[in-house]
Amino acid sequence: MAATSPVPARARFNITQELVLVVALAAALLVLSFTAERFMSVANLLNQGRLMTEVALVALPMTFIIITGGIDLSVGSIMGLTAILLGVFWQNVGLPLPAAIGLALVASAAAGFFNGLLITRLRVPPLIMTLATLAL
Structure with missing residues (x-):
C-alpha cells in the first residue's frame, strides 16, 4: 500500500488565496448585477470584451x-x-x-x-x- 504524502503548506496557502479571489469576484458580480441595471446585459459584456482586447493581447x-x-x-x-x-x-x-x-x-x-x-x-x-x- 502506497503512503500518501500530505499536501504542502505552500500549496494549501495558494488554494486559499485563489478561493478568496474567486469568492471576491463572485461577490462583486452579484452586487453589481443587482445594483446596476445593465451590468449583466449582452451589450455591456460585448463592450467589455472589446475594451479588454488590447490588455489581453499584452497580458x-x-x-x-x-x-x-x-x-x-x-x-x-x-x-x-x-x-x-x-x-x-x-x-x-x-x-x-x-x-x-x-x-x-x-x-x-x-x-x-x-x-x-x-x-x-x-x-x-x-x-x-x-x-x-x-x-x-
Missing part, C-alpha cells in the same frame, strides 16, 4: 515571461512605437493602410527580436535590458 505573452522569471518593461513602449509608426507610414509617407500596418508590425517585431536577442546572447537580465532599450 497573455507577459504571463509566460513572468512565469519564466523575467520582467519585460518594453511591451508598452513597443506598442506605442507600433501606433506611432502606423500613423507615420499611413499619414506622412502615404502608404496604403494594409502596407502601413504590415510595416509597423515588422518594425515592432524587429524591436522585440532585438531585445530578445540581446537578452539571450549577452545573458543580460530582461529587466536591465528592457530598461536600457527604453532609453533608445
